[in-house]
């Protein structure tokens with residue numbers, strides 16, 4: 001089976017559409033499923049991985065994401081964010097003796113943070129990050145007749 005990789009802009013539009021329809025989606029698999037459905041309306045050979053949907057959605061600012069993680073207990077030193085692949089920044093705390101200790105790591109572009117042990121994401125919840133336009137008052141559509 002052959003499939004084609006959609007361009008980033010097409011993918012972003014499909015993602016925005018899905019979020020507008022669903023508001024919040026509490027599974028990465030489901031999110032990717034809905035996005036694939038949208039893409040296949042445009043081209044039935046389009047497909048995309050769950051990873052790419054998640055990263056594109058975060059990097060284009062279309063979603064806020066909640067991540068539930070499991071602690072592996074393995075000590076780590078920084079590395080890349082497991083959610084969006086951005087750089088992680090150290091979170092330090094000053095000690096009484098003028099030094100500092102590393103409390104953990106925080107992603108530079110999404111809300112992901114962790115302590116000094118490696119955590120792996122187990123569940124994602126995606127929320128629509130775009131402001132919604134709500135019309136409270138009906139616009140007057142009467143035409144003035146001359």
Ligand SMILES: [Zn+2]
Pocket residue numbers: 081082083084085086107108109110111112
């Ligand atoms: Zn991140």
